[in-house]
Amino acid sequence: METSPPLFTIDENLCRRDGLCAAACPASLVRQDGPDELPYPLPGKAEHCIRCGHCVAICPAGALRHSLLPFDDFPLVDRKNALAPEALAAHLKTRRSIRNFKPCTVTRETFAAILDTVRHAPTGHNRQEVQWTILDGRQAVNAFLMQVNEWMRAEVKAKTDFARNMKLAGAVRAVDKGKDVVTRGAPHAVFAHVPDDGVTPVTDAIIATTWFEIVAHAHGVGSCFAGYLMFALSHRPELMRHLGIPEGRVVPAALLVGNSKYRYRRTVPRDEPQVAFLPGIVEGE
Structure with a gap:
């Protein structure tokens, strides 16, 4: 009887057992039983995977291979190219x-x-x-x-x-x-x-x-x-x-x-944002 491949595999020589992949999975499909254990996919729940790729993207060691997402489609993030807020x-x-x-x-x-x-x-x-x-x-x-x-x-x-x-x-x-x-x-x-x-x-x-x-x-x-x-x-x-x-x-x-016919030389004003911050409610108050 044929069985479908696991949702992902882990290279145990690369894996740091840091649990990041389990923490990042929004569908809780990555499980880790203990800090020294290898992560593993939740059995029988592969159809719940939304293919977000977080589990692969967050791993600092590149230890996880997702069966639905080719690893070559996960280039390393180059922090030097990050835009400054300004x-x-x-x-x-x-x-x-x-x-x-x-x-x-x-x-x-x-x-x-x-x-x-x-x-x-x-x-x-x-x-x-x-x-x-x-x-x-x-x-x-x-x-x-x-x-x-x-x-x-x-x-x-x-x-x-x-x-x-x-x-x-x-x-x-x-x-x-x-x-x-x-x-x-x-x-x-x-x-x-x-x-x-x-x-x-x-x-x-x-x-x-x-x-x-x-x-x-x-x-x-x-x-x-x-x-x-x-x-x-x-x-x-x-x-x-x-x-x-x-x-x-x-x-x-x-x-x-x-393509714009004209070039704009200045930024323009906009109204100040209207913001309401709601403080946390302390029990008993």
Whole structure:
């Protein structure tokens, strides 16, 4: 009778018996009976592993080999490349929502580099179910813009509360006159889509899209959250078929993407954060 391989194996010559892998496993699938004992996988529970990789990543000796995750995909962390807090703060503060784009497209290689980083964004239970659809070039974006404009026109004609609150009539008039206030002349529109029955699908897509904005900025690529496109997709889901997104998936976030036409010279002010710290409650008080 065939048996499935263990969830992980331990090199007993390398293992320091420090228990770090057991402490790091979020599903408690790594067990260690004592400080001088080898860790071992909890029998019969391999299907509960979420493939987060913590057990491999935390081991200072490289003693653990996960059966579902190739060890070659775990490069050593180079602490010398870690960003200083001041450098990260400067990067985040200089990100702008770009609404004026150059007509040139972003290369496929640049998109690949951005997404290679963004795939490391956290997802609920490490499901990693965010996928991407990219309108590649102004012709593709403009074709979708026309579909969105027809939806806005229908909302205005029906005199819906949404049309009035979002002032869609003005947006329709602007697009009809050749002033694109919807896609802003962007050469790309990027859509993050997820299963509608995922663990935390909306949160996963929004986190990934936020990472996309931050990483794109590091590549010199500008972006802006595409509000009108999101409104259209939420009110007229059949537009997702126009994008080739299959049934059973939703689009919680979308971006306009391209090279910024202008360069911003200064950071801008933002309101101070409003924070409430809740002290611990002492029994008897």
